[in-house]
Amino acid sequence: MPRLAVPLTESQIRALEPRATRYCVADGNGLVIEVMTTGTKVWRFRYSLNGRRQPLATIGDYRMISLRVARAKAQKYAEMVAQGVSPVATARRDRGAESKADVLREAAELYLATEMAGKSAEYRRTTRRALDKDVLPAIGGMAIKAVTADDVVAICERIKSRGSPKMALHTRNVIKRLYAYLIARQLATSNPADVVPARSIATFDSRTRVLSGDEIGAMLRAIDASSIRRPLKLALHLLVLTMARKSDLVESRWDEFDLDHARWTIPATRLNKEQDQRVHLPRQAVSMLRELQRAKASGSFVFPSVRGGDKPIAKSTLNQAVKALGLEVEHFVLHDFRRTAAAHLRNMTQSTDTADETGGQDANQEEAAEQRAQVQGWADFVESQIEGGRKDGVSSV
Structure with a gap:
């Protein structure tokens, strides 16, 4: 045989x-x-x-x-x-x-038809948009090997002049990935976008990076549509909803959660603080945690390591998962979820000084109720960003 x-x-x-x-x-x-x-x-x-x-x-x-x-x-x-x-x-x-891909326009079509075939609908859409709107009208008729770094800079400068530095940087990255593909297929010998530094196009202060509502929705739709493990998808979503630190979430234990009362109590010993930290959970987070609980793979940890042993996933696991997705969100790190939530909550919550001066337990209960309402309002806002993109046909999750 x-x-x-x-x-x-x-x-x-x-x-x-x-x-x-x-x-x-x-x-x-x-x-x-x-x-x-x-x-x-x-x-x-x-x-x-x-x-x-x-x-x-x-x-x-x-x-x-x-x-x-x-x-x-x-x-x-x-x-x-x-x-x-x-x-x-x-x-x-x-x-x-078969058309001979000796000019960039034809090479880009080959790239979209082959390399992009397995990507998410959102990823394909944003890549196609950058190529059709700015790249191909400018250099689509040029020979692949004739495109220079100056051509890439010129495209980015035109986009920046429209007041869109983030889109300029995104477009530079699309060109860079396109040429990396062409080099791998021996259709190009160098990458003209490689020598155009990102900082020369758009820079962001990492301490002030806040995702827009559209970016939040696009990111979570892309995560949901990806092939990464379901628990990692839920972990990333929970980072957004709970506003928790990454390490606090990935090392969380089941005995810290009271899902019936929508509470998560992080022990002071884990936080290196004197007091426990109580996190109020919106209904969306409770639903995700119940799903994880039904499929519980560890008696201790919410996100156990797949390598065996009673230990949580590595702190770098979520970063690696996001990096592997190639998400179209520039200068983003996972810590930006917390800053983003805080910024949006400030905009959503009207400041008020009308709290009753009842003191004691009533004041604590009122404060807890207010915190629960804010957390639920934030979760509902996130959900609306996800669903809004789906209704617009941005992604089919």
Whole structure:
């Protein structure tokens, strides 16, 4: 019985080096990639017809055809062979239909069709918008290798002149990712956006970074639509709702929560303080915690490590999860959630000096009720930002 080929990955294909003689590596279902002595890589289709092995049918240059597209073509040709039809003529027509990505506009379309295919709807939308609105009108007709850092700066300066420094920086990053992709596919040799420092386009004081309502909604929709583990999605959402420090949340224990009374009491020993800290929980947070409780993987920790042992996830886990998502929120760190919540709460809460001077327990109860109302108001605001984007068709979570 013939040995089945182990499916290839894009990174494995990029790592294939030329040898003294050309050679083929199989992906499966008749699809192989041939590595020439020059380093060029070409997709081929291996098949037999009427019991006889046939010459390899050429699918096309790897630089122009992604692994996903090559597999789709191989499947089509395999179906033709199963019907006793040679795929050679069809493969030749397919190659003629492939546009040569020697100008940036065509390369960008290849990038959107291949690299962006597995990204979230929001990520694809913001990338497409930057390309269509500012990048391609300016340099879309230029040869890939002719684009310079000066061209990138000029695009960013035009966007900044509209009063949108954050969009300018986002657009620079889109160009940078596009060229990184083209370099990986050997369609470009250098990245013109690499030498354009972010600080020359837009700078933010990390101590004053506050996310807008739209950014909050876009971020949480992207997190919900991502492939990261469900507990990490809920942890990131809970960071927004509870306004807790990252370390306080990831190291939280089940015995700290009273979900029936919507309370979380963080022990003073964990805080290195003299008193416990009480956190009022909005109904959305309680719902998420109950979901985590139903799927409880640890008797102690709300967010246990997947590596075993009774210990919580590492403090860096949430940072790594956010970084892996490639979220389109510039100069953002997780601590900004707390600052963002505080800033929005100040805007949402009208200052008042009408509190009764009843003192004692009544005053404490009144203060607790006010805090619960504020926390719930913040959670409702966050929920409205998420749902508003969905209604507008921004993302399908």
